[in-house]
Amino acid sequence: MSDDLSPADQPDPEQAAPARPAPGRLARWRRRVVRVVLWGVLAGLLAVGGSIGWIRWGASGHVYSVQDVPEAPVALVLGAKVHENGVPSAFLEARLAIAKQLYDAGKVRAVLVSGDHAEWSYDEPDTMRAWLVDRGVPASRVVTDHAGFDTYDSCQRAARIFGVQKAIVVTQSYHIARAVTLCRDAGIDTDGVADDSVRRFEGFWRQAVVREQGACLKAALDTLSGRDPVFLGRHETGVEDALRG
Numbered sequence: 001m002s003d004d005l006s007p008a009d010q011p012d013p014e015q016a017a018p019a020r021p022a023p024g025r026l027a028r029w030r031r032r033v034v035r036v037v038l039w040g041v042l043a044g045l046l047a048v049g050g051s052i053g054w055i056r057w058g059a060s061g062h063v064y065s066v067q068d069v070p071e072a073p074v075a076l077v078l079g080a081k082v083h084e085n086g087v088p089s090a091f092l093e094a095r096l097a098i099a100k101q102l103y104d105a106g107k108v109r110a111v112l113v114s115g116d117h118a119e120w121s122y123d124e125p126d127t128m129r130a131w132l133v134d135r136g137v138p139a140s141r142v143v144t145d146h147a148g149f150d151t152y153d154s155c156q157r158a159a160r161i162f163g164v165q166k167a168i169v170v171t172q173s174y175h176i177a178r179a180v181t182l183c184r185d186a187g188i189d190t191d192g193v194a195d196d197s198v199r200r201f202e203g204f205w206r207q208a209v210v211r212e213q214g215a216c217l218k219a220a221l222d223t224l225s226g227r228d229p230v231f232l233g234r235h236e237t238g239v240e241d242a243l244r245g
Contacts, residue, residue: 055178066105066193067105071106072191074164074239075108075169076158076183077098077170078114078148078169079092079125082122092124093131096113096131099113108168110141110142111143112162112238113132114145114148115154118149125144125146143242147230151179151215166189169183169191172195173194176193178216
């Protein structure tokens with residue numbers, strides 16, 4: 001028996017192969033995709049650029065040196081990494097050193113340390129408090145906020161939970177504009193003092209500067225949405241007690 005198919009049994013070439021878009025249609029589809037991608041990239045760049053501009057505008061005229069910053073009742077120190085052995089990272093230690101200088105110079109009367117304590121094994125606020133107390137700041141003058149999970153939360157909680165109305169916020173210079181703007185947006189009359197000493201860790205510093213661009217966009221989205229902090233809770237009198245003491 002022959003294996004050849006009769007003409008009637010042979011597949012129709014037009015039906016056997018799937019239809020392909022005409023070259024002109026494919027080219028138009030590709031152009032549309034490219035346009036969508038380009039518009040998306042442009043929109044993203046504009047959003048990031050706009051948020052950075054808003055951050056810088058909000059902090060303009062409110063960043064000082066330790067010597068020149070106007071007095072305020074409270075220094076708000078924002079948390080940063082603590083090593084597994086319980087020692088503050090160089091970035092965090094530099095912030096704490098500025099807070100101590102502010103206290104010693106009579107620029108502030110209390111220090112609110114705000115950081116991450118989501119897990120019992122990791123505790124930024126108590127580490128910060130211990131560092132300050134060990135170096136001569138009275139324990140009664142140091143208040144801990146254990147739910148400062150990011151800058152937005154720290155500023156919102158300082159205003160809404162601890163009742164801070166005027167403060168000096170302390171962080172690194174790449175971060176200071178965002179910190180000042182978010183605290184001022186939270187209703188706190190805020191000035192900032194920034195650290196540059198840890199620029200010597202060039203790799204970490206560059207990474208932080210790059211991350212800060214995206215963090216500015218997040219800050220703008222947080223502010224526009226008006227979201228509550230991750231943990232809000234009820235009013236705490238720690239700052240009031242420290243100032244009375």
